[in-house]
Amino acid sequence: MEKVALHFAQTQGPWESGANALKSRIKQPLNRLVQPIEAALLHWGIPTGKVDEGSRRACISLLLHEMHRRQTSLWAWDESAWVEIVGHTNKEFKSTHRVFEDAHQISSLTYRQYVLACAYLVGEIPIYQLVAGYQAYNSAQHIFGGVAVEKALKVLTTENVRIGGGVSRLVRTATCYALLANRSPEVKKLTLPALEKLYETNSSKKHIKRDYILISELLYNLKAVPNCLPTPHTRKKWVTGIDDTLSADWIKWLQAWHDTSPKPAFVRNQIQSLVAKAARWAAEKYPNAASPQQWTKNMAVAYVAAVTRMKVGQWLHPKATPTPKWGKPLIATYQGRLLFALRAFFIDCRKWDWFSLPFNPNDALASPNSVLRNRMRRPRPIAPAEWTRLEEAGLSLTQEDLPISNLALVKRNNATSYKSYPLEMVRAMALAWLFTGLRSDEIRRLQVGCIRSALGEENKNNSSSPPTICDLTVPVGKSGSGFTKPIPSVVGEAIKNWEKIRPAVPKHWDYKTAEAVNFLFVWKGKQVGPRSLNNIIIPMLCRKAGVPNEDVLGKFNSHRARHTLAYLLSNAPTPMSDSDLQDWLGQLSEDSLRWYLGINIRKLEEAYAAANHVSIDKRQLEQLKKPATNEGKLPTEGKLMPSVDLGHGFCTYAFFDQCGQRKPCTGCSFYKPKSSLLSQLHEVKSQFVRMLHHLPISKEIRQAIEEAIALNEKMEAILRRNEENQANDAA
Numbered sequence: 001m002e003k004v005a006l007h008f009a010q011t012q013g014p015w016e017s018g019a020n021a022l023k024s025r026i027k028q029p030l031n032r033l034v035q036p037i038e039a040a041l042l043h044w045g046i047p048t049g050k051v052d053e054g055s056r057r058a059c060i061s062l063l064l065h066e067m068h069r070r071q072t073s074l075w076a077w078d079e080s081a082w083v084e085i086v087g088h089t090n091k092e093f094k095s096t097h098r099v100f101e102d103a104h105q106i107s108s109l110t111y112r113q114y115v116l117a118c119a120y121l122v123g124e125i126p127i128y129q130l131v132a133g134y135q136a137y138n139s140a141q142h143i144f145g146g147v148a149v150e151k152a153l154k155v156l157t158t159e160n161v162r163i164g165g166g167v168s169r170l171v172r173t174a175t176c177y178a179l180l181a182n183r184s185p186e187v188k189k190l191t192l193p194a195l196e197k198l199y200e201t202n203s204s205k206k207h208i209k210r211d212y213i214l215i216s217e218l219l220y221n222l223k224a225v226p227n228c229l230p231t232p233h234t235r236k237k238w239v240t241g242i243d244d245t246l247s248a249d250w251i252k253w254l255q256a257w258h259d260t261s262p263k264p265a266f267v268r269n270q271i272q273s274l275v276a277k278a279a280r281w282a283a284e285k286y287p288n289a290a291s292p293q294q295w296t297k298n299m300a301v302a303y304v305a306a307v308t309r310m311k312v313g314q315w316l317h318p319k320a321t322p323t324p325k326w327g328k329p330l331i332a333t334y335q336g337r338l339l340f341a342l343r344a345f346f347i348d349c350r351k352w353d354w355f356s357l358p359f360n361p362n363d364a365l366a367s368p369n370s371v372l373r374n375r376m377r378r379p380r381p382i383a384p385a386e387w388t389r390l391e392e393a394g395l396s397l398t399q400e401d402l403p404i405s406n407l408a409l410v411k412r413n414n415a416t417s418y419k420s421y422p423l424e425m426v427r428a429m430a431l432a433w434l435f436t437g438l439r440s441d442e443i444r445r446l447q448v449g450c451i452r453s454a455l456g457e458e459n460k461n462n463s464s465s466p467p468t469i470c471d472l473t474v475p476v477g478k479s480g481s482g483f484t485k486p487i488p489s490v491v492g493e494a495i496k497n498w499e500k501i502r503p504a505v506p507k508h509w510d511y512k513t514a515e516a517v518n519f520l521f522v523w524k525g526k527q528v529g530p531r532s533l534n535n536i537i538i539p540m541l542c543r544k545a546g547v548p549n550e551d552v553l554g555k556f557n558s559h560r561a562r563h564t565l566a567y568l569l570s571n572a573p574t575p576m577s578d579s580d581l582q583d584w585l586g587q588l589s590e591d592s593l594r595w596y597l598g599i600n601i602r603k604l605e606e607a608y609a610a611a612n613h614v615s616i617d618k619r620q621l622e623q624l625k626k627p628a629t630n631e632g633k634l635p636t637e638g639k640l641m642p643s644v645d646l647g648h649g650f651c652t653y654a655f656f657d658q659c660g661q662r663k664p665c666t667g668c669s670f671y672k673p674k675s676s677l678l679s680q681l682h683e684v685k686s687q688f689v690r691m692l693h694h695l696p697i698s699k700e701i702r703q704a705i706e707e708a709i710a711l712n713e714k715m716e717a718i719l720r721r722n723e724e725n726q727a728n729d730a731a
Contacts, residue, residue, distance in 0.1 A: 030064070033064065033067060033073060033074070034060060034064070036074075036075070036118075036122045037059070037060050037063055037074075037118055037122065038060070039122075040117055040118045040121040040122050041056055041059065041060075041114055041117065041118070043117075043121060043142075043143070044114065044117045044121075044142045044143070045142050054106070054109050055109050055110060055111035055114060056111075056114065058101075058104070058106040058109045058111045059111045059114035059115055059118065061104060061106070062085075062097060062100065062111070062115065063115070063118065065100055066085055074118070074122060074123060075122060075123055077123055077125075078125075079125055079126075079127075079130060082119040082123060082125045082127055082130075083127070083130050083131060084096070085115065085119075086112060086115050086116055086119060086127065086131055087112075087131065087133075088130075088131050088132060088133070089131070089132055089133040090112060090133040091133075093112045093115075093133075094107075112133075112134070113134055113135075113138075113139065116128070116131070116134060116139070117139070117142065117143065120143065120180070121143070126181060126183075128177065128180040128181065129177075129180075129181050129197070129198065129201055136173050136176035136177050136180065137149075137172060137173060137176045139176070139180060140176040140179050140180055140185070143180070144179065144184075144185035145185070148185035149176065149179070149185055151185070152175065152179060152185050152186070152187040153172055153175055155187050155188070155222070156171070156175055156187060156215065156218050156219075157171075159218045159221055159222060160214070160218055160524075160525075162503055163218075163221070163503035163504075163505055163523075163524060163525050165214075165524040165525060171211050171214060171215070173208070173211070174198075174208055174211035174212055174214075174215060175187070175211075175215060177198060177208070178190055178194065178195060178198060178212070178215060181194055181197070181198055182194050187219075187224075188219070188222065188224040190215070190219060190224065190225070191225065192216065192225045192226070192227070192228075192229075195212050195215065195216050195225075195229060196229065198212055199212045199213070199229055212229060213228070213229045214525060216228035216229040217229075217505060217506050217525050218525075220506050221504060221505065221506075227506070228506045230509070246276060246279050246280070246283070247279075247283065247290040247291065249290055249291030249292070250276070250279045250290075250291065250292060253291070253292050253349065253354070254272055254275060254276060254279075254345075256354075257272070257275075257345055257348060257349065258272050260348075260352065261348060270337075270341070271341040271344055271345065273317075274337060274338050274341035274342070275341050275342055275345045276317070277315045277316065277338065278303060278315075278338070278341075278342050279292075280315040280316075281303060281306060281314075281315045282295070282299065282303070284315070285302070285306075286299055292345070292346070292349065292355070293355035293356070293357070295346075295357065295359075296358055296359065297358060297359035297364050300359055300361070300364035300365050301364060303342070303365070304339065304364075304365060304366075304368060307330075307335050307338050307339060307371075308335060308368060308370055308371065309329075310329075310330050310335070310338075311327050311328060311329060311330065312325045312326055312327060312328050312329075312330060313326040313327060331374075332370075332371050332373075332374030335367075335371050336367050336371055336372075339365050339366070339367050339371070340367075342361070342365055343361045343362065343365045343366075346361040346365070347361050347362070378595075379563050379566070379567060379595070379596055379597060380553040380554060380559075380560055380563045381553075381560070381563045381564040381566075381567035381568070382551065382556065382560055382561075382563075382564045383551065384568065386545075386547045386551075387564050387568070389545040389546065389547055390434060390541050390542070390545050390547065391434050391435075392545065393541045393544040393545035394427070394430040394431050394433075394434045394541055395431070395490065396544075397423065397426065397427050397430060397540075397544070398423070399423050401540060401543075401544050402420070402421070402423060402426060402540070403420065403536060403539075403540055420536065421523055421528075421532075421536070422501070422523070424494075424497050424498040424501055425498050425502075425521060425523065425528075426536075426537065426540070427494050427497075427498075428491075428494040428495045428497070428498040428520075428521070429443065429521060429528070429532070429533065429537050430537050430540075430541060431490060431491045431494045432446070432491060432494075432495070433533060433537060433538070433558065433561050434541075434561060435487055435488050435490070435491045435565075436472060436485070436487050436491060437561065437562045437565040437566065437584065437585055438474060438562070439477060439478060439558070439559065439562065440530065440533050440534070440558035440559070441477065441478070441530070442474055442475060442477045443521075443533065443558075444519070444521060444527060444528055444530065444532075445475045445477075445510060445512065445517075445519060446472075446474075446475060446495075446519070446520040446521065447473070447475060447517050447518055447519060447520055448499060448502070448518040448519075448520050449473075449499075449518075450472055450473040450474075450475075450495070450520060451470055451471070451472060451473075451492040451495050451496055452470065452471045452472075452473065452484075453470060453471070454469045454470050454471050454486055454489075455471075468488065468489055469486045469487065469488060469489055470486070470487060470488075470489045470491075470492035471484050471485070471486055471487075472484065472485055472486075472487045472491070472492070474586060475510075475512070475513075476512045476513050477512070477586065479586045479587060479588050480586075480588060483583075483586055485583075485584050485586070486584075495520065498520070498521075499520070502520070502522070503522070503523075503525075505522055505525050506525075508522070508526075508527050533557075533558040534557050534558055538556050538557065538558070542556060562585065562596065563596055566581060566585060566593075566596035566597055567596070567597070569581055569584070570597050578590055578593060578597070581593065581597070643672070649671055649672055649673040649674050650671075650672045650673075650674070651670055651671060651672075652670045652671075652672055653670035672722075673715055673718060673719055681712050681715055681716050681719070682716075684712060685709060685712045685713070685716075688705050688708055688709050688712070689709070691705060692705060692706075
């Protein structure tokens with residue numbers, strides 16, 4: 001009887017529509033099939049006789065049509081049958097049922113969401129995990145009720161705000177997806193396997209995948225799940241040069257080297273990209289050399305010359321995106337990388353006995369002097385006066401100094417401004433940059449509990465007063481293993497203040513150590529970005545300090561602080577030794593320390609002052625500019641001249657009390673010997689001559705006596721010249 005009624009229903013219009021309404025004797029056999037559908041639609045919120053009555057009838061008619069076509073009831077349909085009916089998208093749904101809609105004149109109605117509700121409620125099929133093109137938030141509200149959904153969203157939103165996030169539309173959508181998949185509006189009933197399945201199902205939707213990770217972290221904080229979804233570590237994808245016009249041989253050898261080399265992945269990717277650039281150059285300049293083993297010494301020499309003249313953008317991947325520096329000369333550092341990459345590739349291939357080369361890569365591809373000179377050490381400290389102002393700015397940061405997040409959006413939409421990061425975290429990051437001398441990556445990867453009390457004598461002797469230094473545990477970095485270094489206690493206090501209010505979040509993956517750790521600087525459940533120092537912290541400090549963000553040595557970036565602190569500590573009145581400074585900075589060798597130190601400017605200034613008498617003050621310069629009153633003559637009676645009697649001569653220097661010598665020096669222009677000294681000089685000279693001729697003396701003593709005789713003769717000449725001048729004046 002049901003089959004006959006279904007067949008008759010196909011000849012009529014939509015279910016219960018106007019004059020074509022089925023007779024009660026035909027509707028009666030279909031009640032068993034129609035009542036579950038009407039109950040599902042009523043639960044959705046579409047009762048009989050409401051505004052959406054047309055869409056309700058269309059949904060019932062379509063499901064009756066499909067039951068007649070398949071000759072089975074709808075609760076016997078599996079996932080594939082339901083997916084075929086509702087389609088993966090709205091467009092697919094309309095395309096599949098175009099003939100049915102045209103026959104029943106319902107093509108203008110929107111009723112797919114009602115069919116989805118029937119699949120979910122009547123067939124108990126996880127249809128929302130299998131298809132797209134619907135509004136998850138509206139569907140969850142209709143199925144679970146608006147109050148229950150809002151309660152679930154409030155639980156997650158409150159926790160997200162606590163860790164620094166906000167109300168996100170995408171997170172709301174992902175939460176509704178998860179509630180529908182779990183068939184419950186209770187957010188704490190969500191399980192990790194359910195989230196994992198949703199994460200894998202939405203592999204092509206990166207933003208939804210990120211939201212599932214965030215939901216798992218929020219549930220982990222709420223102790224609803226034992227752990228959270230792993231956060232994939234993403235690094236910059238280097239253009240490998242494989243998918244372009246390289247020859248088959250180059251592709252084979254580059255891929256083989258990439259798979260064999262023990263270097264880290266990002267290093268292998270970078271070297272592969274740089275070597276591919278050399279391969280493109282060779283393909284253009286030497287078309288017959290289609291493989292790496294065909295390189296010759298002449299080609300290597302020509303490539304070195306080409307690198308020194310290369311422009312930005314030359315021989316890159318065909319799909320490389322142009323930059324503002326396109327067409328400008330390459331910097332020396334990048335030129336050195338190009339040559340190093342090709343050397344490393346050829347050396348490895350030869351070491352592994354893959355092929356032989358008619359030249360030595362270390363010699364033929366060595367960096368020329370023009371590259372080495374430009375890559376020599378170049379310390380870039382910030383001027384001490386500007387650095388002091390930056391330190392004062394960092395120590396006095398306030399809430400008003402923090403930059404506004406997305407200022408352009410705030411101005412355009414007249415929205416309420418908000419700060420990107422909390423003040424305590426910004427202050428801790430700023431002081432860490434100003435006083436610790438760490439690299440930016442090391443600052444980002446500092447861990448909770450990195451501050452410890454110092455054990456130095458300075459704190460022991462001042463136990464009643466606050467300590468002036470503390471110890472900082474530096475994570476594993478570029479220079480090797482982690483280490484501990486002393487830093488000012490003001491930095492430690494700022495870090496501890498941030499730790500007190502830091503939101504509790506799951507551990508993050510440390511790409512250096514392959515371990516899950518508690519990073520110190522996290523906000524909104526994520527580690528701070530790698531550009532936060534250069535783009536947020538440093539410009540903010542420059543604005544507050546009133547200093548420009550660049551000088552003759554370049555822009556103020558995260559590494560300039562390391563240069564500055566190395567310069568200040570090595571040129572302090574009590575400077576750090578090179579070995580101590582090497583340990584404090586965490587450098588591997590003293591040679592690498594040279595990139596930060598350069599010349600000890602304090603010692604150089606002292607040496608220059610001592611050699612050139614540059615310590616003369618303005619009064620001394622004015623005195624030297626005045627003409628001599630007696631033209632270099634000795635003081636005589638009746639002619640008073642400012643002088644100091646040294647016993648054997650006079651010092652005519654007007655600033656004798658400031659003289660650094662304080663002893664007679666025949667080489668000094670201010671020293672004038674007495675006339676009575678002439679007879680004494682004769683006597684001393686005769687004694688020296690007698691010693692030379694009558695005593696057996698060593699070579700060193702003889703040389704000293706000869707120097708003393710020469711000095712004696714010089715003083716005699718000065719005295720005789722003064723006597724002649726006096727005689728001329730008397731005449």
